[in-house]
Amino acid sequence: MIIRLADVKDAKGIARVQVESWHTTYPGIVPKSYLDSLDVKKREKIWKQAAQNQPLYVAELEGDIVGFAIGGENRDKDTYPEYDGELYAIYSLKRVHKRGIGRELFEQTARNLSARGFKKMVVSVLSENPAVDFYKHMGGHFLGEETITIDGKAIAESFYGYDDISKI
Template identity: 80%
Template structure:
């Protein structure tokens, strides 16, 4: 497995990982109507632009993108002002869970934030996501929950904070 910075040509692979990850992780958590509406082509456009604007990391195995991670400035400074950085997204195919892909992506994204001058990082995760344990294992401390609404359904979202991303 290789971790590298994404280029805009990786957008289709990133979009496939994101859509497949949502569809395999969130049944019973996120409404089926929303999962069914996820569209790889629409996501591809978003990720093509993101790869141009922000450091975006991909995990590649045997020539296939199997995961990705992206982070930047905390988008919710009103709720958690002490955290200047945020891990926006980290996803991987289910078949690579447990082989170090998530850890490597997480570490690359955190290191990149540190290199860009960020000190503390926050991440949000749907509270019922089985990956919640991953964020705790990576040293995150539980900060709290908020309720978000997806397709008319209220869903709990948990926040984890990392007080010194230089130590991740």
């Protein structure tokens, strides 16, 4: 396994991982209509831009992108103002779970945020996502919960905080 910085040529692989991850993680949690609307081509455009604008890490296994993570400045400083950094997204294909790929992506992103001067990090995750335990295992403590709406369905979203990312 290789963890490396992504570039624009990785966008299609990143988009594929994101869409496939949603399809394997969120049935019964997120409306089928939303899952059916996810499109690799549309997501590819988003990830091309993201790869140009800030550090985005990919996990590669035998030449294939099997996971990715990205973080930056906290986008919701009104809710959790003491957290300056945020893990925006972390995904890996279900077939590679339990191999340490998520941990490596998480740690690399946290180290990058710390190197960029961020002190604390917040992450949001759909509360019914089986990966909630991963965030706890990585040292996150529960901050609170909000309700978001996806395709008309109210869904609980949990927030976890990491108080000293220099120690991750």
